[in-house]
Amino acid sequence: MLTDIFPILSALRRHRLTASLVVLEIALTCAIVCNAIFLISDRLGQLSLPSGIDEQNVVHIAVSDIGKFGDAHARTETDLAALREIPGVVSATILNSVPFGPLSWNSGIRLTATQKVSTVDSGNLYGEQAGETLGTRLVAGRYFNPDEYVWLDDVIAHRSKQPGVVVITQALAHRVFGDGSALGKSIYIGDATELRVVGVVEHLARAGMHDRNGIDFSTLIPLRETTATNGSFVIRTQPGQAGQVLTRAVEKLKEIEPRRVVVEQDTYGEIRAKHFAGDRAMAGMLVGVCVILLIVTALGIVGLASFWVGQRRRQIGVRRALGARRVDVLRYFQTENFLLASMGIVLGMVLAYGINLVLMREYELPRLPFVYLPVGAAVLWALGQVAVLAPALRAASVSPVVATRG
Amino acid sequence: MFGYYVELALRSLKRSRALTALMILAIALGIGACMTTLTVLHVLSGDPLPGRSGSLFYPQLDPRDMTDYEPGTDLPDQITWVDGMNLLHSRRADRQALMVGGQVATQTADQRTDPFFTQARYTTADFFPMFDTPFRYGHAWSATEDDARSRVAVISSELNDRLFNGQDSTGRTVRADGNDLRVIGVLRHWRPVPHFFDLNMGNYSGSEDIYVPLGTARDLHLARMGGISCWGKGSGEEDKMETAECTWLQFWVQLDSPAKATAYRDFLTHYAQEQKAAGRFQRPVSVRMLDLMGWMNDQQVVPGDVRLQAWLALGFFAVCLINTIGLMLAKFMRRSGELSVRRALGASRGSVFMQLLMEAGMVGAVGGLAGLFLAWLGLWLVRLQPAMYAQLAHLDVPMLCLTIALAIGATLLAGVLPAWRACHVAPALQLKSQ
Numbered sequence: 001m002l003t004d005i006f007p008i009l010s011a012l013r014r015h016r017l018t019a020s021l022v023v024l025e026i027a028l029t030c031a032i033v034c035n036a037i038f039l040i041s042d043r044l045g046q047l048s049l050p051s052g053i054d055e056q057n058v059v060h061i062a063v064s065d066i067g068k069f070g071d072a073h074a075r076t077e078t079d080l081a082a083l084r085e086i087p088g089v090v091s092a093t094i095l096n097s098v099p100f101g102p103l104s105w106n107s108g109i110r111l112t113a114t115q116k117v118s119t120v121d122s123g124n125l126y127g128e129q130a131g132e133t134l135g136t137r138l139v140a141g142r143y144f145n146p147d148e149y150v151w152l153d154d155v156i157a158h159r160s161k162q163p164g165v166v167v168i169t170q171a172l173a174h175r176v177f178g179d180g181s182a183l184g185k186s187i188y189i190g191d192a193t194e195l196r197v198v199g200v201v202e203h204l205a206r207a208g209m210h211d212r213n214g215i216d217f218s219t220l221i222p223l224r225e226t227t228a229t230n231g232s233f234v235i236r237t238q239p240g241q242a243g244q245v246l247t248r249a250v251e252k253l254k255e256i257e258p259r260r261v262v263v264e265q266d267t268y269g270e271i272r273a274k275h276f277a278g279d280r281a282m283a284g285m286l287v288g289v290c291v292i293l294l295i296v297t298a299l300g301i302v303g304l305a306s307f308w309v310g311q312r313r314r315q316i317g318v319r320r321a322l323g324a325r326r327v328d329v330l331r332y333f334q335t336e337n338f339l340l341a342s343m344g345i346v347l348g349m350v351l352a353y354g355i356n357l358v359l360m361r362e363y364e365l366p367r368l369p370f371v372y373l374p375v376g377a378a379v380l381w382a383l384g385q386v387a388v389l390a391p392a393l394r395a396a397s398v399s400p401v402v403a404t405r406g
Numbered sequence: 407m408f409g410y411y412v413e414l415a416l417r418s419l420k421r422s423r424a425l426t427a428l429m430i431l432a433i434a435l436g437i438g439a440c441m442t443t444l445t446v447l448h449v450l451s452g453d454p455l456p457g458r459s460g461s462l463f464y465p466q467l468d469p470r471d472m473t474d475y476e477p478g479t480d481l482p483d484q485i486t487w488v489d490g491m492n493l494l495h496s497r498r499a500d501r502q503a504l505m506v507g508g509q510v511a512t513q514t515a516d517q518r519t520d521p522f523f524t525q526a527r528y529t530t531a532d533f534f535p536m537f538d539t540p541f542r543y544g545h546a547w548s549a550t551e552d553d554a555r556s557r558v559a560v561i562s563s564e565l566n567d568r569l570f571n572g573q574d575s576t577g578r579t580v581r582a583d584g585n586d587l588r589v590i591g592v593l594r595h596w597r598p599v600p601h602f603f604d605l606n607m608g609n610y611s612g613s614e615d616i617y618v619p620l621g622t623a624r625d626l627h628l629a630r631m632g633g634i635s636c637w638g639k640g641s642g643e644e645d646k647m648e649t650a651e652c653t654w655l656q657f658w659v660q661l662d663s664p665a666k667a668t669a670y671r672d673f674l675t676h677y678a679q680e681q682k683a684a685g686r687f688q689r690p691v692s693v694r695m696l697d698l699m700g701w702m703n704d705q706q707v708v709p710g711d712v713r714l715q716a717w718l719a720l721g722f723f724a725v726c727l728i729n730t731i732g733l734m735l736a737k738f739m740r741r742s743g744e745l746s747v748r749r750a751l752g753a754s755r756g757s758v759f760m761q762l763l764m765e766a767g768m769v770g771a772v773g774g775l776a777g778l779f780l781a782w783l784g785l786w787l788v789r790l791q792p793a794m795y796a797q798l799a800h801l802d803v804p805m806l807c808l809t810i811a812l813a814i815g816a817t818l819l820a821g822v823l824p825a826w827r828a829c830h831v832a833p834a835l836q837l838k839s840q
Contacts, residue, residue: 017823028721
């Protein structure tokens with residue numbers, strides 16, 4: 001096989017234009033496919049980001065009141081008491097937002113009261129027993145005591161003082177306090193309120209759109225939410241009862257107050273699917289483009305190889321007449337394709353890194369991992385060999401007698 | 407001569423059907439992918455108010471305190487009530503409007519009908535002439551009604567269809583959150599893309615259904631929606647929004663000449679200096695006033711994925727074109743013999759070249775048509791996607807013409823190199839070797 005390389009190279013030199021077209025096509029395909037596959041794995045990676053909650057058994061209901069109603073606190077207590085009575089309900093509360101939901105509350109976190117610029121930005125989750133209801137996993141410390149909660153609307157109207165305790169995620173604790181334990185340490189949020197960390201949860205994803213580095217920076221603050229301040233109902237159910245409980249809960253809420261409108265009712269799975277719908281669609285599109293691109297390239301190789309075989313029929317005949325076996329002719333075309341593909345792959349890898357650099361700058365994508373290079377190379381080598389097989393077999397079947405004709 | 411070339415091209419294309427089909431397929435796929443993504447990009451990055459956007463500006467101030475101050479930080483995206491009202495009442499621009507989005511439960515005066523939630527916009531009077539909203543019935547309100555906080559409303563034609571069966575509803579009553587408002591105008595269908603005047607509602611959200619004077623909405627405590635950003639003692643408490651240290655309104659001005667725009671910028675700087683001197687503003691004076699398209703650009707309205715897709719499609723098209731060049735080269739070179747005979751019989755190099763280009767052009771035309779079909783299919787697929795902008799993806803006439811032109815142009819370009827090579831084959835050598 002090696003002995004073939006020099007004659008092949010000198011033959012290619014005589015077809016410089018066609019050869020360079022094939023190399024260019026393979027290079028572009030290689031560069032695009034490498035980056036596309038990287039993007040796909042990046043998007044799929046986002047799809048599996050943990051929310052940190054008991055996803056299977058959480059349901060969410062958003063209501064909107066028409067007109068003004070009386071005491072928001074009393075109404076909240078009534079609503080929640082009624083919801084907790086529904087069979088299959090483990091826990092019910094009102095939260096300001098849900099992980100990966102559309103509505104987000106964020107604030108800057110500072111380490112001292114006088115610090116000018118926030119250390120990091122975090123998502124805040126309010127609601128009585130928010131962690132217990134969502135089913136986050138406590139890895140250190142505790143959740144809140146009943147006497148630590150105050151009403152959010154009272155805090156907004158300056159009728160109550162902000163609570164002084166907070167539960168944060170592991171990721172946030174690590175970002176703010178490094179490797180040491182966060183328990184007992186303080187952070188500052190908003191207008192210099194000191195919050196002492198009493199608990200740390202494993203994961204709790206933020207609501208709204210955030211990059212993956214910040215998605216797990218969340219705090220739980222002991223504020224009681226009401227629907228009047230845009231909170232929505234969140235219920236954890238016993239396993240397998242999410243669907244029934246959701247229907248029953250909506251009925252119950254309408255029963256208590258017929259004048260309110262249920263704006264959203266979904267299981268947590270639906271909220272998550274909605275959040276990642278764009279990423280999933282993009283990944284699907286990229287897969288489609290890769291497949292079509294590889295097919296087009298393969299067809300291009302078939303076309304050009306066929307042309308070469310047709311053009312060289314006489315030379316092949318001469319070689320056969322001089323004693324070359326069929327398999328030698330077959331090998332010749334396969335080696336030729338391998339060489340072209342290799343040149344394309346080398347060029348393509350350089351191009352792939354170039355494109356990746358641009359993507360890193362424009363889309364905050366990580367660097368293309370090295371593993372994509374051998375994989376991409378293998379895919380294109382295989383593609384080339386498959387594509388060239390039919391024309392090469394046709395070449396191998398050229399009879400030696402062709403040499404004596406014409 | 408033209409007809410003869412067409413006939414020759416057809417014959418040649420028919421002779422190698424597989425190769426021809428392959429070329430057409432490659433062009434069609436490339437064009438289809440390109441036009442699908444470019445159409446989406448074209449729709450999303452379009453000018454919402456062509457001819458008018460150049461004279462619309464979005465002034466920004468920085469009323470925040472020194473907490474979190476870093477030199478060079480971005481200015482707030484919105485404006486406070488105090489600043490908005492000050493700028494509005496100073497009337498230094500040709501037109502100016504202060505606004506915020508909201509959501510109200512809407513019904514007619516007929517109590518038996520069920521109320522439903524609609525998107526609302528609370529704004530001052532210049533909104534309508536400034537953004538050139540088309541009216542189907544009636545008219546907009548004026549500054550007098552703004553000041554009097556009159557109970558009036560302008561509704562969209564969609565809401566008019568739903569509430570009043572599309573009849574002229576001016577003078578009738580629409581109930582918003584239980585408050586009676588008199589309809590004084592009905593808009594025609596109006597959906598600027600993007601929803602430029604308030605991006606908090608979603609970059610490509612649909613237009614509002616009910617428009618109420620800003621003062622009236624505040625009087626009636628109609629529910630506000632959109633972004634809000636507070637500092638210091640600002641807490642977002644609804645009853646104190648007029649004095650709160652929060653930015654929550656959008657303020658737009660119309661300035662009809664560059665000189666006026668410069669003068670308004672100076673006025674803004676002067677205003678900020680005054681506020682700082684009075685102690686209301688604390689940060690170093692910084693103002694900005696982008697025009698409409700500049701603001702869209704600054705806010706990165708077009709989703710990054712859409713741009714990425716367009717680049718991807720262009721790359722894909724490049725591969726398809728290289729593919730076509732290669733195939734065409736193979737095809738033309740295979741016919742060296744035939745071309746040499748024509749040359750030997752007296753055809754000039756130019757006419758052989760033209761003949762080959764004709765062949766390339768025909769492949770391009772057919773590929774373009776097939777690509778158009780694929781683009782139409784692609785856009786249909788895009789419309790099935792969940793994004794808010796998806797439903798806007800439609801092929802328009804300029805994009806349609808561009809598709810065909812791009813297909814033929816690209817294929818001709820792809821044909822030039824192979825045709826050039828083919829018509830430079832020396833006829834004598836070629837004929838001798840046969």
